[in-house]
Amino acid sequence: MIEFKDDWCKGCNICIDRCPVDALEESDRLNKKGVRPPQLKKDNKCNYCRLCELICPDLAITVIPEEIKKEDKKTLLSPIGGKIK
Amino acid sequence: MVEIKTADELNKKFLREGMWPTIFCNGCGHGVVLEYTFWALEELGWDMDNVIFASGIGCSSRLPGYINADGLHTTHGRAIAFATGIKAANPDFNVIVFTGDGDCSGIGGNHFIHAARRNIDITVIMINNFIYGMTGGQLAPTAPLGSIATTAPYGNIEHPFDISNLACALGANYVARWGVSHPYQPIKSLKEGLQKKGFSLLEFLAPCPTAYGRRNKLGDIKKHWAWYDNNTILKEDYEKIMKYGTEEEKAQVKDKMQLGVFQDIQKSGFFESYEKLVNRLKEKETKTKGAKK
Numbered sequence A: 001m002i003e004f005k006d007d008w009c010k011g012c013n014i015c016i017d018r019c020p021v022d023a024l025e026e027s028d029r030l031n032k033k034g035v036r037p038p039q040l041k042k043d044n045k046c047n048y049c050r051l052c053e054l055i056c057p058d059l060a061i062t063v064i065p066e067e068i069k070k071e072d073k074k075t076l077l078s079p080i081g082g083k084i085k
Numbered sequence B: 001m002v003e004i005k006t007a008d009e010l011n012k013k014f015l016r017e018g019m020w021p022t023i024f025c026n027g028c029g030h031g032v033v034l035e036y037t038f039w040a041l042e043e044l045g046w047d048m049d050n051v052i053f054a055s056g057i058g059c060s061s062r063l064p065g066y067i068n069a070d071g072l073h074t075t076h077g078r079a080i081a082f083a084t085g086i087k088a089a090n091p092d093f094n095v096i097v098f099t100g101d102g103d104c105s106g107i108g109g110n111h112f113i114h115a116a117r118r119n120i121d122i123t124v125i126m127i128n129n130f131i132y133g134m135t136g137g138q139l140a141p142t143a144p145l146g147s148i149a150t151t152a153p154y155g156n157i158e159h160p161f162d163i164s165n166l167a168c169a170l171g172a173n174y175v176a177r178w179g180v181s182h183p184y185q186p187i188k189s190l191k192e193g194l195q196k197k198g199f200s201l202l203e204f205l206a207p208c209p210t211a212y213g214r215r216n217k218l219g220d221i222k223k224h225w226a227w228y229d230n231n232t233i234l235k236e237d238y239e240k241i242m243k244y245g246t247e248e249e250k251a252q253v254k255d256k257m258q259l260g261v262f263q264d265i266q267k268s269g270f271f272e273s274y275e276k277l278v279n280r281l282k283e284k285e286t287k288t289k290g291a292k293k
């Protein structure tokens, strides 16, 4: 799962632009700053690579590992390289 | 040793409560460097009561204000002088400097040069956005040729400062340059630099869409971030191409900025040498006193 802290987002759309599998899009929610934070597309191939989380300049994104283990059994990479056990 | 697994937990631990979101503009790269530093610190598992940040003046220099740790927000260009002071007072502290290219290589240039030369045991994280962001876009000494700034309306004709190269020449123990859009190498490198005894410089090329981008046809944030992909190259690739590449390939990469670890050596630092000196003189004193009796 990916969580967005809506009010921290400034709307640079870098996450949307850089996601390697094009899984993000602008939502129709409007935050305090008057920008539309991102959301996961309904149909998405997000592999929880965490790139969006790491390069968000406003720390507005959290990729949550527990859910990944339960639902997808996909490898979660730690930001310093290697897998999170 | 990663105890913390999610960015949310990480931010709860390292961010000073109530300070986030930042005053930074939309698309500014400074926040990314902060996030990378948090992951590196978390991986190192350092006691944050033992870490002190110092910074000068500038957008980048505001970073320590967002961190849940002690910090000195000092005067323009003098962060390294204050950091040296902290280290002199108590060499057990880990001292980290956040500074901008203007702060570090412009007004603070001499502090930087001499701290690197003396190999003071601090880590300097210099965020290079080619411009004086906070004051509205005056030309920085790091700006590429041709850059437009409020003080260079017809394009920069001054050759830019290569700060990483300078730090290498001064014999700094650790020197690396990275961008902000690829996380893994810079986080690993930050870890190396932070752990290194002696002077470490980590230069980050970061976008400033407001003061640099808009004037340099990079006002579009995506385009600005993409500029770094198109104008940087890993040092190893650069060297390979310069050695074995065709003339055409060489011409393509010739003017790109190199990224990577440029220096990783181990010379004794200033405070180590100083301690040795003090001990030597003390020994001499006790000997001469003993002889007099």
Ligand SMILES: Cc1ncc(C[n+]2csc(CCOP(=O)(O)OP(=O)(O)O)c2C)c(N)n1
Residues within 6 Å of the ligand: B057, B058, B059, B060, B061, B076, B099, B100, B101, B102, B103, B104, B129, B131, B132, B133, B134, B135, B140, B208
């Ligand atoms: C002694 C002094 N001179 C000039 C200034 C004005 N001033 C404030 S920030 C700044 C430039 C900061 O540029 P940089 O370090 O590159 O940081 P950025 O804002 O780009 O992150 C200047 C010239 C000052 N505060 N103090």
Ligand code: SF4
Residues within 6 Å of the ligand: A004, A008, A009, A010, A011, A012, A013, A014, A015, A016, A037, A038, A055, A056, A057, A058, A059, A060, A061
């Ligand atoms: S990168 Fe961060 S600030 Fe930018 S649009 Fe995405 S969530 Fe918002």
Ligand code: SF4
Residues within 6 Å of the ligand: A002, A018, A019, A020, A021, A022, A023, A024, A045, A046, A047, A048, A049, A050, A051, A052, A053, A063
């Ligand atoms: S975790 Fe990776 S794949 Fe998933 S949305 Fe973020 S960048 Fe895209």
Ligand code: SF4
Residues within 6 Å of the ligand: B023, B024, B025, B026, B027, B028, B029, B030, B059, B060, B129, B133, B134, B207, B208, B209, B210, B211, B212
């Ligand atoms: S002026 Fe530039 S460096 Fe300062 S916050 Fe805005 S984008 Fe960042």
